[in-house]
Amino acid sequence: MKEASRGALSYKRQQLSFAFNLLPFTLKIAAAFRLYPFAFYPILSFHLKILNLRRSFNTVCSSINDFMEMYNTLLYYCYSTIANAEQFAADHLKFCKSLGLTGRIIVADEGLNGTVSGTAEACKTYMDTVHADERFAGIDFKIDEVDTPSFVKMHVRYKSEIVHSGLRDPNVIDPKQKTGKHLEPKEFLAMKDREDVVVLDVRSNYEHSLGKFKNAVTLDIDNFRDFPDMINQLAQYKDKKILTYCTGGIKCEKASALLLHEGFPEVYQLHGGIIKYGKEAGGEDFEGKCYVFDNRLSVDVNSVNPVVISTCFNCGKTTPKMINCANPECNEHFTQCDECGTAMDGCCSEACKEHPRKRVYDGTGYYVKVPQPVNVSKNKLQPIA
Numbered sequence: 001m002k003e004a005s006r007g008a009l010s011y012k013r014q015q016l017s018f019a020f021n022l023l024p025f026t027l028k029i030a031a032a033f034r035l036y037p038f039a040f041y042p043i044l045s046f047h048l049k050i051l052n053l054r055r056s057f058n059t060v061c062s063s064i065n066d067f068m069e070m071y072n073t074l075l076y077y078c079y080s081t082i083a084n085a086e087q088f089a090a091d092h093l094k095f096c097k098s099l100g101l102t103g104r105i106i107v108a109d110e111g112l113n114g115t116v117s118g119t120a121e122a123c124k125t126y127m128d129t130v131h132a133d134e135r136f137a138g139i140d141f142k143i144d145e146v147d148t149p150s151f152v153k154m155h156v157r158y159k160s161e162i163v164h165s166g167l168r169d170p171n172v173i174d175p176k177q178k179t180g181k182h183l184e185p186k187e188f189l190a191m192k193d194r195e196d197v198v199v200l201d202v203r204s205n206y207e208h209s210l211g212k213f214k215n216a217v218t219l220d221i222d223n224f225r226d227f228p229d230m231i232n233q234l235a236q237y238k239d240k241k242i243l244t245y246c247t248g249g250i251k252c253e254k255a256s257a258l259l260l261h262e263g264f265p266e267v268y269q270l271h272g273g274i275i276k277y278g279k280e281a282g283g284e285d286f287e288g289k290c291y292v293f294d295n296r297l298s299v300d301v302n303s304v305n306p307v308v309i310s311t312c313f314n315c316g317k318t319t320p321k322m323i324n325c326a327n328p329e330c331n332e333h334f335t336q337c338d339e340c341g342t343a344m345d346g347c348c349s350e351a352c353k354e355h356p357r358k359r360v361y362d363g364t365g366y367y368v369k370v371p372q373p374v375n376v377s378k379n380k381l382q383p384i385a
Helices: 002-035 037-067 085-098 120-132 185-191 224-237 250-261 273-280 338-344
Strands: 071-079 102-108 111-119 142-146 154-158 181-183 197-201 211-213 241-245 267-270 286-288 322-324 333-335
Touching: 071 120, 071 250, 085 102, 085 154, 111 120, 142 273, 181 185, 185 241, 185 267, 185 273, 197 211, 197 224, 224 250, 241 250, 241 273, 250 267, 267 273, 273 286
Parallel strands: 102 154, 181 267, 197 241, 241 267
Antiparallel strands: 071 111, 071 142, 102 111, 211 286, 322 333
């Protein structure tokens, strides 16, 4: 013990001796710096450059990490009874916000209908948590990789239906009990061109005007709630197999159920809709682009034989671009080429272009927050002369 103490004491003495011997040199350096500071500028400049480079490197690394952040957009629905759905909606909103998600979810007594967007990690946590609830264990999430989140805010709202159809009487239709037979994308592809088959688009005008399956039957409807009124026009196809399709599958659940209720014997639906068909069947024979209900407005689905079928409302030029009118009291969905977008400032008509509440057109035609649109008669939409 005594030898160890002596060793430690000897080491401390050596340190003090070194510091004492260094002191004159340190004082000389300090004095020289006071007398001739300019002589030290190159050394200081070098060290500052190293420090700045280190900071710049850290900034670049941070920027690269942000750039490489993976984002997903999830599209899904589920018909499953939810008790106390209003409270569920409030709780679900808090959960989504805790994950940093953005999007739009409709909650009703009959189930869920949602599109959410966020980091890949947050989206995985969301899917895992939702699937852990036995009511939603069967949800088929359609996953898109995106550069940025597809929404700005997160909304979860309670409504009477998860897709507005006006068909709320379970004695008439109940997708949880009876609906058209689900066809996987490749089954749909193999069956759609048969002579005994009719492919039926159950979406609205602005959706199928942008893109649809080749030779599909489309309906002149402004909203899905108008679909029941069109059933009589389909009577000529009662001896055919009806293959219904929509964006993600949710509208087909009620549309196919109603067709069965109205006496159509063989009704099918594309499982997962156009979005899943694009991923699993290459989108073959889907002409144009698919309208989506987020700030992308439309997405490509056909990687096999793509074509553009939509034309600019104003000039008639072929264009795949769908926008909302910049006049919030119109808010019409319509296709417009970039040239007319610039000339019309993102509006569908001269009247909308001169409207005092017209929003600033940034070239996208998507507006984060708009008032509820009023009904605008179609004859108010006037092409450029």
